[in-house]
Amino acid sequence: xxxxxxxxxxxxxxxxxxxxxxxxxxxxxxxxxxxxxxxxxxxxxxxxxxxxxxxxxxxxxxxxxxxxxxxxxxxxxxxxxxxxxxxxxxxxxxxxxxxxxxxxxxxxxxxxxxxxxxxxxxxxxxxxxxxxxxxxxxxxxxxxxxxxxxxxxxxxxxxxxxxxxxxxxxxxxxxxxxxxxxxxxxxxxxxxxxxxxxxxxxxxxxxxxxxxxxxxxxxxxxxxxxxxxxxxxxxxxxxxxxxxxxxxxxxxxxxxxxxxxxxxxxxxxxxxxxxxxxxxxxxxxxxxxxxxxxxxxxxxxxxxxxxxxxxxxxxxxxxxxxxxxxxxxxxxxxxxxxxxxxxxxxxx
Amino acid sequence: xxxxxxxxxxxxxxxxxxxxxxxxxxxxxxxxxxxxxxxxxxxxxxxxxxxxxxxxxxxxxxxxxxxxxxxxxxxxxxxxxxxxxxxxxxxxxxxxxxxxxxxxxxxxxxxxxxxxxxxxxxxxxxxxxxxxxxxxxxxxxxxxxxxxxxxxxxxxxxxxxxxxxxxxxxxxxxxxxxxxxxxxxxxxxxxxxxxxxxxxxxxxxxxxxxxxxxxxxxxxxxxxxxxxxxxxxxxxxxxxxxxxxxxxxxxxxxxxxxxxxxxxxxxxxxxxxxxxxxxxxxxxxxxxxxxxxxxxxxxxxxxxxxxxxxxxxxxxxxxxxxxxxxxxxxxxxxxxxxxxxxxxxxxxxxxxxxxxxxxxxxxxxxxxxxxxxxxxxxxxxxxxxxxxxxxxxxxxxxxxxxxxxxxxxxxxxxxxxxxxxxxxxxxxxxxxxxxxxxxxxxxxxxxxxxxxxxxxxxxxxxxxxxxxxxxxxxxx
Numbered sequence: 005x006x007x008x009x010x011x012x013x014x015x016x017x018x019x020x021x022x023x024x025x026x027x028x029x030x031x032x033x034x035x036x037x038x039x040x041x042x043x044x045x046x047x048x049x050x051x052x053x054x055x056x057x058x059x060x061x062x063x064x065x066x067x068x069x070x071x072x073x074x075x076x077x078x079x080x081x082x083x084x085x086x087x088x089x090x091x092x093x094x095x096x097x098x099x100x101x102x103x104x105x106x107x108x109x110x111x112x113x114x115x116x117x118x119x120x121x122x123x124x125x126x127x128x129x130x131x132x133x134x135x136x137x138x139x140x141x142x143x144x145x146x147x148x149x150x151x152x153x154x155x156x157x158x159x160x161x162x163x164x165x166x167x168x169x170x171x172x173x174x175x176x177x178x179x180x181x182x183x184x185x186x187x188x189x190x191x192x193x194x195x196x197x198x199x200x201x202x203x204x205x206x207x208x209x210x211x212x213x214x215x216x217x218x219x220x221x222x223x224x225x226x227x228x229x230x231x232x233x234x235x236x237x238x239x240x241x242x243x244x245x246x247x248x249x250x251x252x253x254x255x256x257x258x259x260x261x262x263x264x265x266x267x268x269x270x271x272x273x274x275x276x277x278x279x280x281x282x283x284x285x286x287x288x289x290x291x292x293x294x295x296x297x298x299x300x301x302x303x304x305x306x307x308x309x310x311x312x313x314x315x316x317x318x319x320x321x322x323x324x325x326x327x328x329x330x331x332x333x334x335x336x337x338x339x340x341x342x343x344x345x346x347x348x349x350x351x352x
Numbered sequence: 353x354x355x356x357x358x359x360x361x362x363x364x365x366x367x368x369x370x371x372x373x374x375x376x377x378x379x380x381x382x383x384x385x386x387x388x389x390x391x392x393x394x395x396x397x398x399x400x401x402x403x404x405x406x407x408x409x410x411x412x413x414x415x416x417x418x419x420x421x422x423x424x425x426x427x428x429x430x431x432x433x434x435x436x437x438x439x440x441x442x443x444x445x446x447x448x449x450x451x452x453x454x455x456x457x458x459x460x461x462x463x464x465x466x467x468x469x470x471x472x473x474x475x476x477x478x479x480x481x482x483x484x485x486x487x488x489x490x491x492x493x494x495x496x497x498x499x500x501x502x503x504x505x506x507x508x509x510x511x512x513x514x515x516x517x518x519x520x521x522x523x524x525x526x527x528x529x530x531x532x533x534x535x536x537x538x539x540x541x542x543x544x545x546x547x548x549x550x551x552x553x554x555x556x557x558x559x560x561x562x563x564x565x566x567x568x569x570x571x572x573x574x575x576x577x578x579x580x581x582x583x584x585x586x587x588x589x590x591x592x593x594x595x596x597x598x599x600x601x602x603x604x605x606x607x608x609x610x611x612x613x614x615x616x617x618x619x620x621x622x623x624x625x626x627x628x629x630x631x632x633x634x635x636x637x638x639x640x641x642x643x644x645x646x647x648x649x650x651x652x653x654x655x656x657x658x659x660x661x662x663x664x665x666x667x668x669x670x671x672x673x674x675x676x677x678x679x680x681x682x683x684x685x686x687x688x689x690x691x692x693x694x695x696x697x698x699x700x701x702x703x704x705x706x707x708x709x710x711x712x713x714x715x716x717x718x719x720x721x722x723x724x725x726x727x728x729x730x731x732x733x734x735x736x737x738x739x740x741x742x743x744x745x746x747x748x749x750x751x752x753x754x755x756x757x758x759x760x761x762x763x764x765x766x767x768x769x770x771x772x773x774x775x776x777x778x779x780x781x782x783x784x785x786x787x788x789x790x791x792x793x794x795x796x797x798x799x800x801x802x803x804x805x806x807x808x809x810x811x812x813x814x815x816x817x818x819x820x821x822x823x824x825x826x827x828x
Contacts, residue, residue, distance in 0.1 A: 015383015016617070150383055152411060167472060169570050199802040200413045201384075244756060251760035255659035257651065266647025267763040270770055276800040302776065 005030075005322075006190035006220065008130045008183065009145045012154040012208065013194025014201040018225045020047040021305050021313070022194045022298065023147040024073075028314035029322050031071030035142040038129050039064070039075045042122040043149060048075050051305060059083075061129075065307070067314070074141070076129070083121040119160040120177055127183045151193055151208035158184050158191070159215045190220030195288070197224060197281040202288060209291055222293050224285075226300040230278055296320045362820025363637030363792035365813075369398040369504070374606050376497065376599070377636070380509040381610035382620040386641040388412045389803050389812060390610050390796075391508040392420060392443070396806060397813035398504050399432075399441035406442040406502040410489055410510045415804035417445060427451060429496070434806050442502065448488040452478035455491055460581075468581045473574040485510045486520075487593070494596040519600075519631060606636035609791075611784075613643055613777035618784045625788050637792035639816065640781060644773045644798050653771035660764035663757040781821075795819040 009026060013019035020041070027039040038061060041048050049057045052064050057077040064075040132140045149157045161177035161184070168174045183189060193208050195201040205222060212219050245264045252260035288295060298316055301309040368374060379391040388409050395407035406429045409422070420432050420443045427450040429442035456474075457465045468474050477484060489510055496505050599605065607628055611621035621638060628635045785793065796815040803812055 016385060016612070163476060167476060167574070199415075199804075203414065244759070247756040248760050248763065251663060251756050252659065252764075255662040255760065255764070257655065257659045257764075259650075263648045263651055267767055269647060271763055271766055273800050274766055280801050302772075 005143075006188055006218070007139070007141075007143055008126070008189040009143055009220065010148045010154070010158070010189065010191040011145060011194060011223075012148045012151050012191060013223070013225075014151050014196075014204045017194045017196050017201050019150070019194045020045075020051060020147045021310070022192075022223050022225055023145050024048060024051050025298065025310055025313035025317055026192075026322065027073045027143070027145040028065060028067050028071075028310060029317035030143040030145065031065075031067040031073050032318070033069040033071060035071045036140070037071070037073050037143040037145055038141040039073055039145050039147065040126050040129065041075075041077050041147040042126070043147075044077065044079065046077060047147060048077065051310065052307060065310075068311070078122050078125045080118040080121045083125045084117075087121065087124075117164070117173075119157050120164050120173070120180070123158060123161060123184065124176055124180050127180045130183060130188065148191075151204045154191065154193075154208060155211040155215050155217065158212075158217055162215075185216050185218070187218060189218050191217055192220040192223055194223045194225050196226055197284045199280070199284060202284045206287065206291060209293070219293060222288055222291065222295045224288065224295055224297045227297050228300045296322060363639070363794040364817075364820055365394065365397070365639075365794055366401065366817045368606055368636055369394065369401055369403065372503065373604055375504060375604040376493070376606070377504065377506045378509065378600065378605065378607045379507065379610050379639075380607060380624060382617050385610050385612045385617050386796075387610045388416060388508045389809070390608070390639055390641065390816070391506045392416060393803075393809045393812035393816060394608075395441050395443065395506045396432075396435065396809045397817065398506070399435045399439035400437045400810075402437060402439045403503045404440045404442075404501075405504045405506060406444065406496060408444055408446060408489070408492060408496060408505060408507040410446050410485065410508050412445060412508075413802075413804070415802075419805045419809075427454075432806075446485075446489055446492055448485050449478045451488040451492050451495075452484065455488075464581055468578065471574060471578040471581065473578040477578075490596045490600075491592065494592060494599060497599060519597075519627070519633075601632050601634070603634065605634055607633055608636055608639050610639045610641060612641050613780050615780055618780055622784055622787055625791055635791065637794065638784070638788075640793055640795045640819075640821075642798040643777055643781075643795040643819075644770060646767065646770050646774055648767055649771070649774070651767060651771075653768040653775070656764040656768040656771065660761040660768070663761040663764070793821040795821050 009023075009030070011019050011023035011026060013022070024039060027037045031037045039048055041057075046056045048064070049055060052075070054064055054075075057064075057075055059077065059079045059082040061074045061076045063072050065073040067073065126144060126146050129141060130144045134140050148154055161180045165174050165177040165181065168177070191212055193205045195205040209219055209222075245268065248268075249260045249264050252263060257263065296317060297320070298313050301313065305313075368377070377391075377394060379387045379394070381387050388411070391407055391409060392412070395405045399405045407420075408429075409417070412420075412422070420430075420441075422430055422432075422443045422445045427444065427447040429444040432441040432443050435441045453469060456468050460468070486509075489507070493505065493507050496502065600607075609621045609624050609628075611617040625635060625638070781793070781795075785791070794816055796812060796819055799808070799811065803809060
């Protein structure tokens with residue numbers, strides 16, 4: 005399984021939760037994953053009930069088998085200062101740049117520099133190795149920007165490599181693209197069984213493919229159990245209301261006569277939803293990608309609910325793939341960083 | 353600030369749309385809460401109440417755009433057909449590159465405009481990197497307002513990293529374009545040239561050198577060319593960014609914060625409410641989308657479940673399969689339900705088998721097993737099963753297969769689930785209103801499917817208009 009797992013999805017589909025559950029699922033038996041966020045929302049900290057994450061990798065959860073999830077909120081400005089420090093030893097000049105608004109310029113306005121820094125930092129973590137030459141993280145999971153922006157976000161390095169045609173930014177951008185377009189990366193899209201997210205998922209997949217970015221799975225999130233099927237519904241609306249009223253009374257419900265209509269109405273709405281969900285499943289099936297499904301976990305995802313979701317991922321084979329891939333992971337030294345250093349630094 | 357200070361009767365969207373003093377309504381909120389649909393529905397409603405309205409959408413879902421005839425990116429408002437009454441509805445989808453190009457062309461001479469438009473740095477900037485979309489949305493809003501052709505502009509906000517970006521980005525871009533850094537790129541000497549500034553000058557040249565190394569000389573030259581060409585426009589950019597910001601603060605503007613009754617969306621909404629107050633932007637209220645209710649609210653989830661339990665095992669064979677499928681989704685089976693005595697004969701006592709196969713179970717009273725032997729109690733999540741029951745069109749056999757007890761138990765479980773949702777949503781909403789009792793709220797009842805035609809938008813608008821929630825009593 006790819007070492008860099010990018011999780012995107014339409015707003016409101018729960019991609020932060022899915023990314024967190026995936027990071028936990030991949031952190032089996034002593035393995036270590038890094039969960040990164042790039043949008044400055046502190047969504048990971050909220051999810052894990054931790055304090056706001058600093059620009060620093062820290063352990064945020066352990067999985068039952070002794071695996072660890074570390075988390076990092078990547079801050080573009082910090083990443084740029086790091087970068088300047090690393091390559092140019094620009095301690096005080098960095099501060100001067102900041103005063104002049106140059107850092108602000110670079111991280112908020114300059115085309116794509118911000119996204120280059122964010123993806124660059126994540127790729128650095130993907131490739132970082134310890135002294136023994138083993139990968140520091142078995143997997144890096146990114147809570148990425150939403151579907152509508154994901155292709156541009158990941159592909160920005162191509163654009164930047166074109167704009168800055170020489171120099172370290174150019175090299176860095178190209179190095180990042182090599183990771184992103186390789187099988188080391190998988191971009192997963194989170195969706196709900198609703199029309200708009202599914203449509204956006206289909207569009208997103210087409211865009212990713214057009215940009216040669218590796219699409220992973222479709223994760224269908226917040227799947228609700230079906231409590232009644234169509235046959236039951238047809239029956240309900242088919243004139244058995246009196247019988248239903250009697251059954252309600254037998255079951256100890258008072259004033260059942262007035263309840264039958266709203267109950268049947270709710271059932272009919274439910275049937276409509278089931279029908280829509282089925283249609284959306286068909287659309288998703290037509291996209292020809294592996295899928296995973298996570299159940300709806302109600303309001304306020306707790307840590308234990310996250311573990312349950314992770315377990316759900318493992319049951320669906322996500323963890324197994326991790327186990328398969330792990331054998332070849334550590335010790336793999338095919339990709340020395342372009343900086344030639346000991347593997348520290350943005351994108352090196 | 354709220355438009356209905358002291359009013360606890362909720363958000364009256366019709367009053368807002370009818371108010372001739374309101375010229376701009378801004379819909380904002382986090383992603384996926386239905387901002388675009390809300391903006392479009394408000395547009396339809398206002399037009400059908402007689403106003404001349406334009407809806408500016410940023411990134412509408414395709415079918416919604418098609419339904420309004422604005423799926424073409426030509427960056428001008430199009431009249432929407434099918435509006436009843438005297439009013440008019442126009443709609444447009446923002447083309448941010450085009451808006452940027454037009455802004456450049458409008459504010460500089462042709463030759464310089466061409467130099468800017470051809471600059472690679474400009475081309476990337478205008479194609480939609482950080483902040484451009486937000487800036488251009490506000491630019492377009494300013495343009496539409498300046499044309500004064502519409503009594504009401506309803507604007508959707510971009511799907512930003514955070515809902516606040518559209519407030520910050522114009523200022524950011526404005527201050528960048530107008531800032532020291534840009535000046536420095538054009539002519540470092542101007543800043544560092546004075547006596548006594550020598551030290552700074554050294555820093556400057558070192559810095560531009562660094563930037564050159566970092567970005568590559570060509571890129572820096574592109575930026576410098578761009579900046580030089582844009583020089584004449586800087587003042588204008590800054591002025592317009594400021595003007596748009598002031599327009600948003602003016603009394604003719606009303607912000608609607610859109611959210612769904614979910615924790616994250618309402619947390620963002622609360623943040624937004626606070627931020628609008630800090631910026632002195634006029635907040636009209638909160639639109640709470642996709643709220644669930646129940647016509648049978650007097651029957652609580654607990655009682656519904658207890659009643660469903662009473663019906664279980666009555667003439668039902670495969671109810672264990674039903675239970676497995678139900679999966680007790682929200683942990684809502686209360687422990688005491690186990691103690692409720694079963695009033696009726698317990699002929700087929702439940703076996704804790706999770707297998708959907710039940711061919712060896714005794715046939716239930718008054719039921720005929722389906723010939724294909726497939727499970728017949730609804731709750732399977734299995735696609736094939738669902739498809740089977742509909743595609744074959746066996747309505748009659750399916751109806752016979754299900755006992756009335758089973759059916760009724762299913763209805764009760766469904767109701768219990770609904771009541772759980774209702775309670776959870778109300779809790780979430782109440783947490784928000786406790787924090788911001790001054791914000792009027794309207795609730796839009798959930799529709800089973802997506803909206804993509806005028807009729808759907810009308811239905812949403814109707815719900816918007818009638819969903820006002822008293823901040824003290826709450827709604828059932």
